[in-house]
Amino acid sequence: MTAAGTGSPTRADVCVIACAEVFRGAGEVMASAFGTAPTLGARLARRTFEPDLVLTDGDAALMAGAPPLGTDPSDLVLESHMPYRRVFDVVWSGRRSLIMMASQIDRYGNQNISAIGNWSRPTAQLVGVRGAPGNTVNHPTSYWVPNHSPRSFVAAVDVVSGVGYDRAAAAGAAATRFHHIGYVISNLGVFDFDTPDHVMRVRSLHPGVAIDDVVAATGFDLVVPDVIEETRLPTDEEATLIAELDPRGLRTREVPP
Amino acid sequence: MADKRATLDELIGELRSGMTIGIGGWGSRRKPMAAVRAILRSDLEDLTIVSYGGPDVGLLCAAGKVARIVFGFVTLDSIPTDPHFRTARQAGxxxxxxxxxxxxxxxxxxxxxxxPFLPTRAGLGSDVLRVNPELRTVRSPYDDGEELVAMPALRLDAAIVHVNRADASxxxxxxxxxxxxxxxxxxxxxxxxxTTEAVVPTEELVGDGPLQTRCISRLLTDAVVETPHGAHFTACVPDYGRDEAFQQAYVTAAGDPEAWAAFAARYLEVDEAGYQAAVAEGAA
Known part of the structure; x- marks a missing residue:
């Protein structure tokens, strides 16, 4: 069921919906999102079921509304000054919900964006841990992995940047107090940690994805429920909004049809 | 009132090999690149660089100036990572x-x-504590008893920042x-x-922007050097944006020793005036 003129939903559209769902119930918090599908998801949520979400302009401000990708900065209405120093106040206050990307993620939700291989002499130096350690122990964090493979879904990440459930628990009460890894969204499905020992579980698969393909593309044992849900499709209203928010179709460059 | 105006050479003359030097800005934004280029030309070595890292870190690594990097990231913003920093880390x-x-x-x-330190939740449970075994935690002396990371003071021998305007004091x-x-x-x-795009009379600072833009007080500075386009090729808005074409050329050159030697000869083995002239020539 799709809106007239938008065609049938693509895999990328489904990923946008899955990202939007991360913010359901978040209320008046700063939504930060990295990657195209998460950025669109946050804006879609702001336009529909989470109207109080606070979005950033990607620079040093909070912006009113949820404009389309590629909007000229001079056309944005900026409602508040949010330089990096103040971002940390928001992070540490917990009034934030975040979708980060992950070069590697493991079955407990540990994430790596620092380095591949041995940290002392990596085979591939990445960007660095950035704010991932602080983010994950201060406010809800989810992940977006647009290239689900055994190289990205690994048994153990090489450098724990974002903190997963096992490492938070081992670090003690101060680490677990505000720690919550919500979802991992990939180009194949949605995963969560709603299991007794907080290991990764299949929450839903995107339409057209077979569980065997996901298992083969994952470098550890996923918890697979008896009945596997399908990630929901956009409603007509959502499909229209996604097209409006992404007029140049950047989402299908990130997740090809 | 003290006149703190100085030359780039005098500024670099304040530095010594082995120092811990902080570099302002963030990623590929408002970096004191003229000062970084002056360090590249100097005989300074064995530096510890403390930076929200961008091409400042990459250039200093390429020149073999850096013994230790203190960082949370090194990025060129529009390009995710810096090639010279990657090479230096991957070489061990x-x-x-x-x-x-x-x-x-x-x-x-x-x-x-x-x-000596400030407590924070950030770092708990992450490999930041594994790869920095000197980091300690501290237990709250209050009833909560929370055990937090004790982030040690990052004391610097010198810091260099680049701003849009400054006055002589x-x-x-x-x-x-x-x-x-x-x-x-x-x-x-x-x-x-x-360093600054322009040293202007204090009255002109007043005309250029609201009070909160005059955020570096003279309590915090010892020397000010006028370096027009001194943040190039990083962004220094509203004076100029990032020179994306030049940044791409920097990254491309880094991928090949011969290309890098040519890039260095043209842009780095010349003084600041020569650099700016070469950039202007390349853009023409």
Whole structure:
């Protein structure tokens, strides 16, 4: 069921919906999102079921509304000054919900964006841990992995940047107090940690994805429920909004049809 | 009132091999690149560089100036990583202190406030504590008893920042949307060095932007050097944006030793005036 003129939903559209769902119930918090599908998801949520979400302009401000990708900065209405120093106040206050990307993620939700291989002499130096350690122990964090493979879904990440459930628990009460890894969204499905020992579980698969393909593309044992849900499709209203928010179709460059 | 105006050579003359030097800005934004280029031309070596890293870190690594990097990230913003930094880390030739970018902020803040550490939740459970075994935790003395990371003060021998405008007495004005952590880099340092697009009379600072843009007080600076286009090729809005074409050329050249030698000969083995002339020529 799709809106007239938008065609049938693509895999990328489904990923946008899955990202939007991360913010359901978040209320008046700063939504930060990295990657195209998460950025669109946050804006879609702001336009529909989470109207109080606070979005950033990607620079040093909070912006009113949820404009389309590629909007000229001079056309944005900026409602508040949010330089990096103040971002940390928001992070540490917990009034934030975040979708980060992950070069590697493991079955407990540990994430790596620092380095591949041995940290002392990596085979591939990445960007660095950035704010991932602080983010994950201060406010809800989810992940977006647009290239689900055994190289990205690994048994153990090489450098724990974002903190997963096992490492938070081992670090003690101060680490677990505000720690919550919500979802991992990939180009194949949605995963969560709603299991007794907080290991990764299949929450839903995107339409057209077979569980065997996901298992083969994952470098550890996923918890697979008896009945596997399908990630929901956009409603007509959502499909229209996604097209409006992404007029140049950047989402299908990130997740090809 | 003291006149703090100085030349780039005098500014670099404040530095010594082996020093810990903080560099302001963030990623590929408002970096004191003229000062970085002057360090490249100097015989300084064995430096510990403390930076929200961008091409400042990459260039200093390429020139073999860096013994240790203290960082949370090194990025060119529009290009995710810096090629020279990657090469140095992957060669194992660069000692590193990698911390969460919020821990980094608290380290500068603690140094500015002359206290030994600041407590934070950031870092708990992550490999930041594994790869920096010198980091300690601290237990709250209050009833909560929480055990937090004790981020040590990041004390700097010198700090260098670049601002849009300054006056001769060392008040600085940042006209772009984010002052980043420049104030704290200066506060954490023994020698506080500021470069600027233009040194102007104090009355002109008043005309250029609202009071809150004049965010670097002269309490925080020892020297001010006028370096027009001194943040090039990083962004220095509203004076100029990032020179994306030049940044791409920098990255491309880094991928090949011969291309890099040509890039260095053209842009780095010349003085600042020669650099700016070569950039203008390339853009024409």
């Amino acid at each position: 030739s660069l000692a590193a202190t990698e911390v969460d970018e919020g821990m980094f902020y608290l380290g500068l803040l603690a140094a500015s406030q002359r206290i 060392g008040s600085g004005q940042i006209l772009g949307p984010d002052p980043f952590f420049d104030e704290l880099f200066l506060g954490a340092a023994d020698r506080r060095l500021m």
